[in-house]
Amino acid sequence: MYRVITISLAILLFGCTDDSSRKEGAIQSALEGETTSPKKTTQKQAILKIGEHQYEFEMTQCNSALRFGRGQAKDGSDVTLSFELPPADWKSRPASEGWSDNGSFRIRDxxxxxxxxxxxxxxxELAKVSPGQSQVDxxxxxxxxxxxxxxxxxxxxxxxxxxxxPVKGAFEVKCN
Structure with a gap:
């Protein structure tokens, strides 16, 4: 009887994962660095990690639906962030609404x-950049x-x- 309970518990704990938790884990792993983890983001803050570079921003403008925003480096350096994202369900919306990609992020350092x-x-726009080399994945x-x-x-x-x-990166933005 104990063996059945143990096996059932193991299946429940380890066998029930969905794709979103795997994605979240990969994003969290990519963001975790020596000094910052994604769970440390506070209100109106963004953390981006691009290869070996990590940037932290205070959001100066942030749409409550997380569709667009702008930020300034928290350390006062001359680094800015801007981003724009489509609605989460953009792929299922009619083409007439104009959503055609996963959005964009730009960090000017x-x-x-x-x-x-x-x-x-x-x-x-740039002949030297091939499809897939610059995108929100x-x-x-x-x-x-x-x-x-x-x-x-x-x-x-x-x-x-x-x-x-191309350099792989991860991001987390929190508004309000």
């Missing part, structure tokens, strides 16, 4: 001469918090070296 962009349209909206993964390209580097080097 003037002090380090970087301009990180995750935007599907970059491949249409996935995102989840949970109330006043959005988290996800993106592939970024440093547009400054593309303009100076002539080639795009």
């Amino acid at each position: 003037k002090g380090n001469n970087r301009d990180w962009v995750a935007d599907e349209d970059m491949s249409k 996935d995102f989840t909206i949970d109330g006043k918090r959005v988290s996800g993964a993106a592939t970024f390209v440093d547009i400054t580097a593309v303009m100076t070296t002539g080639k795009a080097e």
Whole structure:
């Protein structure tokens, strides 16, 4: 009898996972660094990790539905964030509404001469950026918090070296 209960409990604990919890775990793993974990985001704050670079922002503008926002670096450096996301159910909406991609993130780091962009349209605007090299890969909206993964390209580097080097990243933004 104890063996049946133990096996049933193990199945319940380890066998019942869905795709969203796996995605959330991957996003959390990507964001966790030496000093910050995603659960430490406070109201009107954003944390982005792009490769080895981590940025923290105070949101100066943040739409309550997490559709768009702007932020300034918390440490006072000359780094800004802007993002725009479609509704979470954009893929199931009629094409006439105009939703055609997963949105965009841009981090301008003037002090380090970087301009990180995750935007599907970059491949249409810059010949050196191929489809899939710059895009929001996935995102989840949970109330006043959005988290996800993106592939970024440093547009400054593309303009100076002539080639795009995609870098995987993760983000978490919390409004209100």
